[in-house]
Amino acid sequence: MELAIEQMDTVLATNQRTMLEKDTREQIVFSTPCTENYTDPVLAVSEQRLRGNARSFIAAMPRVRPHFAVKANPDANILQIFKEEGCCFEIASSAELQAMVDLGANLETVFYSNPIKSPASIRQAAAAGIQWFVVDTPEEVLKIAAIKTDAKLYVRTEVSNEGSVWPLAGKFGASLSGITAIIEAAKSVGMQITGVTFHVGSQCANINNWIEGIQAAKNIFSQLEANGWTPELLNLGGGYPVQFTGAEPAIEEIGMAINTALETIPESIQIMAEPGRFLVGSAGCLVTQVVGIATRDEKRWLYLDTGTYGGLMELAEGFPSNIVSQRTGESSLWTIAGPTCDSIDVVGEHSLPSNMEVEDMVFITNLGAYCTTCACDFNGFPAPKMAMVD
Ligand SMILES: Cc1ncc(COP(=O)(O)O)c(C=O)c1O
Numbered sequence: 505m506e507l508a509i510e511q512m513d514t515v516l517a518t519n520q521r522t523m524l525e526k527d528t529r530e531q532i533v534f535s536t537p538c539t540e541n542y543t544d545p546v547l548a549v550s551e552q553r554l555r556g557n558a559r560s561f562i563a564a565m566p567r568v569r570p571h572f573a574v575k576a577n578p579d580a581n582i583l584q585i586f587k588e589e590g591c592c593f594e595i596a597s598s599a600e601l602q603a604m605v606d607l608g609a610n611l612e613t614v615f616y617s618n619p620i621k622s623p624a625s626i627r628q629a630a631a632a633g634i635q636w637f638v639v640d641t642p643e644e645v646l647k648i649a650a651i652k653t654d655a656k657l658y659v660r661t662e663v664s665n666e667g668s669v670w671p672l673a674g675k676f677g678a679s680l681s682g683i684t685a686i687i688e689a690a691k692s693v694g695m696q697i698t699g700v701t702f703h704v705g706s707q708c709a710n711i712n713n714w715i716e717g718i719q720a721a722k723n724i725f726s727q728l729e730a731n732g733w734t735p736e737l738l739n740l741g742g743g744y745p746v747q748f749t750g751a752e753p754a755i756e757e758i759g760m761a762i763n764t765a766l767e768t769i770p771e772s773i774q775i776m777a778e779p780g781r782f783l784v785g786s787a788g789c790l791v792t793q794v795v796g797i798a799t800r801d802e803k804r805w806l807y808l809d810t811g812t813y814g815g816l817m818e819l820a821e822g823f824p825s826n827i828v829s830q831r832t833g834e835s836s837l838w839t840i841a842g843p844t845c846d847s848i849d850v851v852g853e854h855s856l857p858s859n860m861e862v863e864d865m866v867f868i869t870n871l872g873a874y875c876t877t878c879a880c881d882f883n884g885f886p887a888p889k890m891a892m893v894d
Pocket of ligand 1 (some may be wrong): 573594618672707744780781782871
């Protein structure tokens with residue numbers, strides 16, 4: 505594999521050297537141990553990257569406590585590393601709750617941020633000691649009230665998701681009238697709402713969304729105070745982007761804008777965020793292999809040993825990506841597909857050397873988040889396994 509790395513260096517050196525190319529090369533280099541005795545796809549995850557990402561987030565926003573969104577990658581080693589780096593956690597299900605118990609996390613600092621929770625999962629969370637639960641409908645308030653009347657509630661407000669690659673608006677987030685209805689529901693069951701959250705959409709390049717969210721939260725705090733409640737929590741949600749094209753704002757730039765907007769939030773209010781993709785995305789490089797090549801009506805197809813079902817769902821939905829092979833040579837457009845017999849298992853059109861061959865290795869960088877966690881073994885093709893590397 506040394507040769508592959510040298511070749512990769514040549515490929516990247518022939519282009520103008522940018523930070524992004526350097527980053528791609530580094531990700532490929534850290535994933536190369538996984539190509540020795542290769543049999544099935546592997547997600548190589550760099551421990552140093554995980555630690556580095558957590559440290560940059562904390563340095564960029566010293567007042568904001570990061571609660572890793574476990575859904576992005578619930579691997580136990582990753583959770584342990586983030587715990588060591590001083591992160592807390594955000595969960596969305598009973599399985600993620602169990603991961604917190606197994607980790608030995610302080611459950612009072614774990615936030616249950618899925619706006620729609622089953623009664624059974626609320627019961628489990630309450631029994632385990634979870635205190636904070638999100639709500640974005642009056643129905644959810646009543647559901648929680650029937651199980652845990654002393655729960656601490658934070659309301660999720662709608663916010664612009666413009667400029668995010670993976671918007672979450674519409675399915676979640678209460679409108680202004682919705683917030684009023686939620687407050688009324690809480691009053692009717694003797695509960696209080698003392699926190700506010702929002703989500704700007706995943707892989708968000710529009711810093712203004714966070715600033716608008718903070719302003720919306722301040723307005724809601726006034727509403728809460730008008731009801732005699734004391735605001736305690738501002739949760740800035742997730743959405744912080746990884747670098748695919750270099751056009752995405754850096755965490756330091758986002759941090760500067762957020763820090764300024766937070767200056768008017770009283771010190772008594774605890775501020776947290778729920779970064780998922782930013783903390784883990786750039787730490788993961790998927791190592792995969794070409795299993796077939798075909799020309800169909802002039803179109804060149806490249807079949808990998810993993811695809812839409814095997815962790816590449818976001819790519820198949822048009823998410824930005826960085827796909828690189830060990831081979832040098834002139835590039836051409838390939839239609840990349842996964843190995844299953846299903847027609848939706850097509851990842852999209854990407855540029856790769858025109859002389860690609862079966863059994864060539866292909867590296868897909870920035871896949872630490874929402875890859876293995878969204879993968880299954882449909883058709884008997886194994887979902888990528890994870891391997892921690894330095
Ligand atoms: C409630 C909540 N918090 C945090 C996240 C993490 O978002 P991201 O990975 O974009 O940072 C998500 C993602 O869907 C979410 O639903």
